[in-house]
Each structure stands twice: as C-alpha cells, then as structure tokens.
Amino acid sequence: MEIEKEALIIDELFELLESGTIRPGGKLPSENTLADQYRVPRYTVRNALNHLEERGLIESVQGKGRFLKPGPARIRIPLSGKTSFTEKMGELGRSLETSVVSCEPSDNGEAARILAADPGDPVWRIGRLRVVDGEPIAIHYSHVLQSRFPEIGADGPDIRSMFEYYREHGYGDFKSGKTLLSVVFPSSREQELLRCSRLVPLLALESSCLDGRSGDMLEYTRILYRSDTFKYDISDIQE
Template sequence: MILISADIETQIIDDIMQQIVSKTIEHGEKLPSENELAKKYKVPRMTVRNALTKLEERGYIYSLQGKGRYLKEESTQIQLHLTGKTSFTDKMKEAGYDLKTHNIICEKISFNEQLFQNVNAGKEDNVYKIGRLRYINDEPIAIHYSYVSEKMFPKIEVDGPKIESMFGYYRKLGYKGFTSKKSLLSITFPTSDEQQLLSCKSMVPLIVVESDCIDINTNKVLEHTKILYRSDKFKYDITMD
C-alpha cells in the first residue's frame, strides 16, 4: 500500500510521541534533523517539517535557530483540586509552590445575560471582569477571571486593578467562609492574546473551569469565576473535599 504524505506525517508524529511516552527520547535531547527523518521515512523534507511543526505547536518540542529541535524539559506537575473551598493562592502556598500573581485587567463588561444572571445583576447594573495571571517558578500557568457585580461591591472599579486574590479581598470586607455551586469543566485552545500571556502555542489545550463563589453565611453569590489552566502544567485531582 502506498502511503500519501499526510499519512506519513501522522506516522512521524505518532512515532515521536511513542518515543516521548516510552522515554526513548530524554527531556532536553536533540531530535534527528529534518534530513535524517526525511531519509528514514523516504519523504520530502516538507512532510517532516510539517510533522515537527505540529509537535511544536502542541508544546512537546522547541526549536533553536541553527541548532535543531529538542524535546522540552519535563514540566513541573502541580496537583490541583478542581473543587473545594480554598482559594488557588492558598492551595499553592500550602503546597509550597513559588506563586506569583499579576493583575492584568479590570474592566466593565457589556451585558451578557448568562453572566449577569450568575452574579444576580440586572441589565441596568455594572459587572466588572477582574483578571489575574498566575506564575509558578516564574512560568505562566493559569489565567483567572472573576466577574463581580458593582451592586454587590460598590468600590470594585477602584479596588479591582489592585486585587491579586479575590478571597483575600472578600476577607477584608468581612466574608469568612466560601463554597461553590456546580463546577463546569471544558477544553478550549488559546486565543492569540492567551498564547502570549501563557507563553504557549496555539495547539496547547487549555482546561477551563467555571463556577460561582458563594458566601457561606449569607448564601450570596460573590462572583462567577472562569479559570484557564495550561493543560501541560498540571495533574488534576478532582476529589471532592
């Protein structure tokens, strides 16, 4: 049977992935050159280049100009509970990770029926989007977006740009305990802006977790949360607390 170029491209990807999984290729090791792979598979260099480009887009390898392509160093796997009553900041500090947070956005959003309903806001109310970029060991790993109603937090326009931990902010306002409604998990791929923020390629999947944060004492919804996690930086523990 004669394999067409696309079939061989897939075969090259599968073969290299198998070598990665079986640890035949070590992290940081240089991959065979385009010429070597083209000769091995008896295909044009362009077919090999396309296969390697896809592996690079998926975040498995990287290239150094004039030197070749290398298998990425092994990622730090971070155990993260996707459910629970503790903030991301507290979880990471308790686990001993070097966490840094940068506030990247505080803006009033246009009316969105579902989002506004989530935070008990009407069409005439203002809802703000607070974004924080999370780093561990100086690597960007997650973007946290919190949607909060100005009706619930009258000073959010002023306070928002300075917030790094929403739970910390709520505690300062007298809220002590938190819970959540159902959490929704989905998969997406990063936009160009998210690629830049997270230092990842377009084909690195992002795990999206959405939920509402609720004050235990009053049962009031404090925020709707949407978190984008780099899928190559975590192992996931979804055990209920």
C-alpha cells in the first residue's frame, strides 16, 4: 500500500512539474504538507521526493526545502543524417565543444553486422562527448571499419567531426540509413560524462551513414542524448 502511495505521489508531482504549475526555482510543498495531503508517513513522501531528486528534476536547499531545478533549454534538432551534429549546432547558433572520450576496437556485433565486416576486419569505436552551451548533453559513438579507414586507430583521438573526416577521405554526399530510437539508462561512466544520475533516461538513437554517390557504408552510429535537452524534428523523415 505504501509503495502504491509513493508511486502516486511521484506521478502527481511529476505532472505538477511538467505542467508548469511550479516554475523553475519554485518551491515544492513541504514533506509535512504532502504527508497530510496523501495521508501517509513522512518517510513515504521523502522516498518519493528523493526519487525525483535522483532524476534531476528537483534539488534540496538545506533549511529551506525542495525546489524545481532549472533544467537546460530543450534544443530542437532535425532527425536527419544529411548534416553533422557540429553543423546542426552551428546553424542553431549554439556553442559546441567536442572531446574524444574513447577510441578503441569494438566488440559490438550489431555494428559489425551493419558494416558488413569481414572476419578479422576490426571495427573501431570513436566516442565523443558533446557539450552545448556549457552543458554535457550527448555522447556519440561512431563505429567504422579499419579496412575502409586504415589510420582510424591513430586518427581517432583527434577527430571532432566524423563528417569532416570522411570528406578528407573523398566522401561528401551523405545519407542516413534506417533510424531506431529507444530509451535507456546511463552506465556509471555515462553518468559521469553527462553529469546526470542513474535515473535520468537517455534517448538512444541508432543509425547508419552512407556515401550517397558510392553507396559505401561509412559508419554505424549510436548516440545517447540526455532526454531533458532535446526536441526532435522528424518532419523530413519518410518511410
């Protein structure tokens, strides 16, 4: 019964925050007020509030109470593979910083399948952290074949834009393959990079990038977006 009450409190407080009834920086009702309202012990209310705090929605100020945490402004981004993330942020007038957080051979079987890797043909994974307007909001994992880009192991740590790298290697007319969108939760390493808790859902966008002229498969991409930072424009996506 208490678990059901706790879930009810979480759901109703979440709706209250999402509806804009409480503005960023606004104070939430006290634990005593909520305990009286829902007719539950204070520890039930405290557990519900702690859950919302772990999700990054509210913050505690000692001696003052809990407040709706101002979140980063949601960025509207086209769900298209024709331009790079760097180019999209530039078009939106956003400040973008990119750092390479990993460059290593990958054992991702799905990446190998999509890239049609031959046995013994290494797949490399380049992980890049995207920081927009000072806020870490996405991790891009690009998987490429060593046979197509023989120097990827040495070049990877310096790559800030994969599209620019492909252009340097003679590719330029990009198109995206099938795109899949799912919800996942961050690993401990991803929590550290994105500065979020384990309960903040991430949007996982999986797609492939091809060269439009040759049809060559250039990369398999898995991008993890903090779900509180983006709105997706899917108007140009067709069946």
